[in-house]
Amino acid sequence: MKNIAVIGYGVIGKRVADAINLQDDMRLTGVCDIISDWRIQNAVRKEYDIYAATSEASKEMKNAGIPVKGSMQDLLEKVDLVVDCTPKKIAAQNVTIYKEKGIKFIVQGGEKHETTGHSFSAENNYKSALNLDATRVVSCNTTSILRTLTALKRAGLLDYARGTLLRRATDPWESHLGGIMNTMVPERDIPSHQGPDAKSVDPDLDVITAAVKVPETLSHMHYWNVKLKKKASKEEVLDAFKTSSRIKLIQYDQGLVSNNTIKEMFLDMGRPWGDMYEVALWEDMLKVxxxxxxYAYVVDNQAIVIPETIDAIRALTGIEKDASKSILKTNKSLSIT
Known part of the structure; x- marks a missing residue:
């Protein structure tokens, strides 16, 4: 049983905390943040131990009636590993602290590969993360790229891949702050950062991406054109995708015609926040x-990295050395079938 801290209780942090709480081989020791509003109050409602990142935050939390267990330093004394879900500049500062204290840590995909020297995707390179001091769980889009292209690579089908990403403008809860309206904003550089990021996990991938920000917040959508190593049937390609337990094949002809209908399906399935941990790939749209x-698919930017983070905890702490066993355990806990 490993003791785990979550630093940063935002969109990703709250989901990671809940997922840790579902596991039987790790313990959520506490969550740490600077906020004292409804977000951290929900953590109190869930009976999570709350720690304040700064002395000023501690005062504000206590004034808001939040039971503060201690400081971030107090929390770090109690844990085997930290999952840092804070914004970029904050995470970079925190990494220095983790290294000084000799605590294993995981950062999210917004950080550079060089922050940890290792980037993680469970179905791709779990073994190389075993007992490391740190890793970076790659971003939502990069995670989806690695899942799909690695499935094709395992089947001996992948030659090279070219993808176009339609990126949500901001997180749903921040639509009133940073959304874009009545416009589309192409990223200036080709390749966009996701292709090179995927190569930080698998240098052998021949992948180029382009990205466009679009005025919606529910998810990302990808369109891919892949050169196969050999002629293959649609059935062979689908069989390759089925080797990943985290790719969900969906049917356009069953009414799943948009990201909002897909989101509604996962809400109906009883997933917390309607979260989609899988890549939702249209089976009947796929063409060879x-x-x-x-092919095309949808990525839940708030949820897809959650199972990857749980597997990364197991790899770094060494509590499970077999990738397939960790993935199966994580999937079962999150109702990924």
Whole structure:
């Protein structure tokens, strides 16, 4: 049983905390933040131990009636590993603290690969993360790229891949702050950062991405054109995708025609926040023409990295050395079937 701290209780942090709380081989020791509003109050309602990142935050939390167990330093004395879910500049500062204290840590995909020297995707490189001091769980879009392309690579089908990403403008709860309206904003550089980021996990991938910010907040959507190593049938391609337990094949013809209908399905399935941990890939849209493959899928930017983070905890702490066993355990706890 490993003791785990979550630093930063935002969109990702609250989901990671809940997921840790579902496991039987790790313990959520506490969550730490500077906020004292409804977000951290929900953590109190869930009976999580609350720690304040700064002395000023501690005062504000106590004034708001939040039971503060101690400081971030107090929390770090009690844990085996930290999952840092704070914003970029804050995470970079915290990493220095973790290293000084000799605490294992995980950062999220917003940080650079060089922050940890290792980038993680459970179905791809779990073994290389065993007992490391740190890793970076790659971003939501990069996670989806690695899941799908690695499935094709395992089947001996992948030659190279070219993808276009339609990126949500901001997180749903911040739509009133940073959303874009009545416009689309192409990222200036090609490749966009996701392709090179995927290569930080698997340098052998031949992948180029382009990205466009669009005026919606529910999810990202990807369109891919893949050059296959050989001519293959649609069934062979689908069989390759089925080797990943975290790719969910969906049917356009069953009314799943948009990201909002897909979100509604996961809400109906009883997932917390309607979270989709899987890549939702349209089976009946997928097309094979000779040695070219075309497909599209949807990525839940708030949820897809959660199972990856749980597996990364097991890899770094060494409590499970077999990737397939960790993935199965994580999937079962999060109702990924």
């Amino acid at each position: 023409v000779g040695d070219e493959l075309f």
